[in-house]
């Protein structure tokens with residue numbers, strides 16, 4: 001199995017470099033204490049706490065999925081942000097987390113988000 005190199009500059013100021021198996025998800029590995037500085041919460045693309053800016057390796061990542069598009073918005077995607085919980089890595093990557101979590105696009109833009117029933121969602 002191929003190993004890939006991951007460099008994480010975490011929100012707490014720590015930097016961790018590790019080799020992980022191809023196909024790894026960093027939030028899953030954080031749950032296994034492999035990346036203790038990584039900030040995350042839901043693991044499902046809903047909270048944005050795992051949002052990170054890709055410094056190197058964007059070309060090896062899949063296109064953003066609908067959860068990333070909805071939560072990050074076009075502006076943060078264009079700045080190189082991705083949701084680590086939505087990525088299964090197959091090539092080397094270096095990412096940094098901002099000290100303050102990225103706000104969801106609907107909060108930054110002052111728009112409301114509604115579920116399929118039309119009920120406002122926070």
Ligand code: FES
Nearest residue numbers: 043045048050085
């Ligand atoms: S951990 Fe919540 S969006 Fe990734």
